[in-house]
Each structure stands twice: as C-alpha cells, then as structure tokens.
Amino acid sequence: MSTTTQELWVARDNIDQTKLATVKLGPIKEDEVLCRIDSFGLSANNVTYAVLGQSYRYFDFFPTSDAKYANVPIWGMATVTDSNSSAVKVGERVYGYFPIAQHHVLKVKAAANGSKEGWFYVPREHLPEDRKVYNQYFRASADPFYDPRHEGEMLLFRxxxxxxxxxxxxxxxxxxxxxxxxxxxxxxxxxxxxxxxxxxxxxxxxxxxxxxxxxxxxxxxxxxxxxxxxxxxxxxxxxxxxxxxxxxxxxxxxxxxxxxxxxxxxxxxxxxxxxxxxxxxxxxxxxxxxxxxxTWIKKRQDELRDQLPRLQAKAWKEAMDRVDNWVKLSNGHGPASVEKLWKTMVNGRTAPDVGYVMSLWKTDAGSKL
CATH class of the missing domain: 3.40.50.720 (NAD(P)-binding Rossmann-like Domain)
Known part of the structure; x- marks a missing residue:
C-alpha cells in the first residue's frame, strides 16, 4: 500500500528558505517498516545540522527528489504503522533519526542481539562509519532513557x-x-x-x-x-x-x-x-x-564498552531530575507552525527558557504526548 506524506525541506544554499513537499511513498519492501513520525524536538541543534548539511553530509541521510532542497534531520518518536520486518512489529514506538516529515520508511538491519536489547540498526552504507550513531533506533518499550512522563523533554534534550x-x-x-x-x-x-x-x-x-x-x-x-x-x-x-x-x-x-x-x-x-x-x-x-x-562517541564505546552505558544512565538521571527547572515545553502542530518556528530559529530569535516539541500533523491525533 502506498502512503502520501508531507515533508518540510530547506534550500541547500539558504536554510531560511523552506518548501513543503508532498511525497508518495511506495509499498514497503522486505525488511522495511513504515513509521508515522508523531513528534520531534526542534532546537538550534537542528539548525547546526542544516548549516553543516553539505560539509558534514547531514543532508545525505534523507535524500529528496529536488537537488535544490534537502531534508534536515531531527530526533523524534514514531509509531510503526506497517512492517515487513520480522524484527519490528506494527504498533511499536521507536526513537531515532528522522526527517521533518509525517511518515518515513526505514530499512531494518536484522540483529538478534539488538532485538533483545531494545534497538535495531538502519544500514546506510553510503555514509562514513562514524555516522553509525545516527543509525540506531530505540524501542520505547526497552529504551533505558525513555520515560513517558518526560517524553517531550527527552525529545528536546537527548x-x-x-x-x-x-x-x-x-x-x-x-x-x-x-x-x-x-x-x-x-x-x-x-x-x-x-x-x-x-x-x-x-x-x-x-x-x-x-x-x-x-x-x-x-x-x-x-x-x-x-x-x-x-x-x-x-x-x-x-x-x-x-x-x-x-x-x-x-x-x-x-x-x-x-x-x-x-x-x-x-x-x-x-x-x-x-x-x-x-x-x-x-x-x-x-x-x-x-x-x-x-567520532569521539565511537572511540569511547570501543574503550569503555559496558561501562559507558552505566555512566550515561547516571548522567541522564541527574539531568532529568533537574529538567523541570530548565525550560517550559511548547508543543506545535502542523506544517505552518513548524515552518514558522524553523525560520525563527535560523535567525536566533527563540526564547531560551522554552523548549519546542513539534509535529507536522495538524492536531495531536498522531502524537502520544
């Protein structure tokens, strides 16, 4: 079954210029899953991805059909709505790297140990090895950093x-x-x-x-x-x-x-x-x-191995214990809302005490927030 989705693109040579694109996604193939992107954090971090989009190849993660425009990566929560993968079931919620879109298709790399540990990889052989950290997707049901009480804060700060x-x-x-x-x-x-x-x-x-x-x-x-x-x-x-x-x-x-x-x-x-x-x-x-x-993450993963997740868990808990004092969350829905915020961020005009959790869906019907 085909799916029509909307994506918000930015011009490669002027990230303040945007385009709302309608994209037709064909039926999913073997080992692919269709994800509905429920919500995502939007911050200066994403602006950095766009500024460095060509030199650091952030624009290569989610290619577009128009060479003038590119997808800016975001970190979001998504719900699997269709699956041709034995490792990922319909209805699962996952956290990971997506474009600013309503839907996106992921090709799942089967890994028995990953399935047990609560994550899976999306192979992107066209990208350098040190980008692998962006290819890992976490199942909410087994994600050590996921807490439904702080989903919005996680999307923003993680x-x-x-x-x-x-x-x-x-x-x-x-x-x-x-x-x-x-x-x-x-x-x-x-x-x-x-x-x-x-x-x-x-x-x-x-x-x-x-x-x-x-x-x-x-x-x-x-x-x-x-x-x-x-x-x-x-x-x-x-x-x-x-x-x-x-x-x-x-x-x-x-x-x-x-x-x-x-x-x-x-x-x-x-x-x-x-x-x-x-x-x-x-x-x-x-x-x-x-x-x-x-690059540094890969080095420390090799050096610290099992010790690193424990250090991360401790640091993350200390951060989440304080997060309520850091920012107020603001939820935005629909392409117009996301596009307006993007232009505001590119020009450095957002309030420091507000964190933005967004969705291209016009209502929160597609969101678990």
Whole structure:
C-alpha cells in the first residue's frame, strides 16, 4: 500500500528558505517498516545540522527528489504503522533519526542481539562509519532513557545532552588542556548549559557569555560561576588560562574573546554548535577545533564498552531530575507552525527558557504526548 506524506525541506544554499513537499511513498519492501513520525524536538541543534548539511553530509541521510532542497534531520518518536520486518512489529514506538516529515520508511538491519536489547540498526552504507550513531533506533518499550512522563523533554534534550556529555568527557580526558577556566558562548542555549552543568561538576570554573535579555535565565540555572554579556567581554578577568567553547558559531565573537584574553592564555578553542546561523560566517581565530561528537562517541564505546552505558544512565538521571527547572515545553502542530518556528530559529530569535516539541500533523491525533 502506498502512503502520501508531507515533508518540510530547506534550500541547500539558504536554510531560511523552506518548501513543503508532498511525497508518495511506495509499498514497503522486505525488511522495511513504515513509521508515522508523531513528534520531534526542534532546537538550534537542528539548525547546526542544516548549516553543516553539505560539509558534514547531514543532508545525505534523507535524500529528496529536488537537488535544490534537502531534508534536515531531527530526533523524534514514531509509531510503526506497517512492517515487513520480522524484527519490528506494527504498533511499536521507536526513537531515532528522522526527517521533518509525517511518515518515513526505514530499512531494518536484522540483529538478534539488538532485538533483545531494545534497538535495531538502519544500514546506510553510503555514509562514513562514524555516522553509525545516527543509525540506531530505540524501542520505547526497552529504551533505558525513555520515560513517558518526560517524553517531550527527552525529545528536546537527548541529542543536545549527549553532545554536551561527550564534549565534557573529551575535554576531561584531555585535562581541559591545562585551562583553569572555561568560557562558554551562547550560555543560554541548551547545549551550552548542559555542558556547563557537567563541566562545573568537574570543578573547572565556568564563565557564560550571553545577551542582556538572557542574563536572568542564565543566572537562574546556577551552572556559571560568572556571567558576562557580549558587550562586557573586556571586563572578563585575564588572570587565568582559558578554554573557549563556542556554541554560537559566531567567528566575530570568538575573535573578540581571543583579542581580550590573549592567544597565549587560551589553551584551546573548541566549536560545538551554531545557535545563530546568521552569525556563522567568516573564520575562527587561532586553531579552533570543530568537535564532531560521533567520532569521539565511537572511540569511547570501543574503550569503555559496558561501562559507558552505566555512566550515561547516571548522567541522564541527574539531568532529568533537574529538567523541570530548565525550560517550559511548547508543543506545535502542523506544517505552518513548524515552518514558522524553523525560520525563527535560523535567525536566533527563540526564547531560551522554552523548549519546542513539534509535529507536522495538524492536531495531536498522531502524537502520544
């Protein structure tokens, strides 16, 4: 049976330009399942996927029929509505990587151990090996990080938190490159404050950079030892060695920090996101490293093996115990709502204390939220 679905595409050369596409999905083939995408988190993380869509091949996960446009990946919850796979049953709910769409077909790679452990893989041989982390889909019935009471929060924070978790792990393994202080841009963004939460627990001093309007929210989090607005950079003390963590993607801001602190006092500069796509232009100062989480995740999976899930479970529980104090959830339904929010996010105009859980379905009839 064929299915007609809607997808929200973005122009490859201008992610602020969108197109609502109607796509016909043919009958599913052997080992394929049809998923109804119930809901998904939408944040600056997805904007980063789009900005890096071509260079990091995020646009290659879900190809479109129009070479001018691309699908932006999201992390969502879906319900299996049809299955030609012995490993996945109709009615199962799964969490994983999808396009912004109403339906999507997944080809399931049969794996007996995965079936028992509550997950399955989708083979994507055209992508590099280090993208494998995006190919794992978790069954809600056996997902250790799924809690129906916090489904919305999970959709929003799970990809962001793990980026922050593995960045903190990476920097801790490298002893923060000898720095005594970490300066974090876009301090109100979810990736930034999740990282600050983890870094502060390691004992390193944290300084947050944010806009004046976000100062009250950033202070309320309690994860920054000091907070400065972007026009107060010249007031930051220069009495400590510094690690600069860029979450904004702003090269101009990074240059201001380097000029004030002094290149000799900056032990390392790491970029991990682009909370404002409009500022992600130019060149970073110094030898700024782009942190690509999947590469480090694969390394730590090989090194820590069974120990890693226990460390993740502990960190995730600590985060979810606090999540109610972090943001208010806002649910949006329908293509117009998703498209409007996307354009707002691309231009960096969303409130820091709101988290968005969206669906292309016009009502919540397709959602379990």
């Amino acid at each position: 990809p962001l938190f793990w980026t922050s978790f593995f960045l903190a792990d990476y920097l801790k393994e490298n002893k923060y490159y000898g720095a005594k202080t970490v300066i974090i841009s876009s301090a109100s963004s979810k990736t930034a404050f999740c990282f600050a939460f983890l870094a502060q627990a390691s004992g390193i001093r944290t300084i947050g950079l944010t806009s004046p309007s976000s100062v009250p929210f950033v202070k309320s989090l309690g994860y920054y030892d000091s907070i400065y607005t972007y026009d107060q950079i010249s007031s930051i003390p220069k009495d400590s060695t510094v690690l600069y963590v860029d979450v904004s993607g702003s090269k101009a801001l990074a240059t201001d920090v380097f000029n004030h602190i002094g290149a000799s006092n900056i032990r390392r500069s790491v970029s991990v996101g682009m909370s404002n796509a409009q500022e992600a232009k130019g060149t970073f100062p110094g030898e700024t490293e782009i942190f690509f989480a999947p």
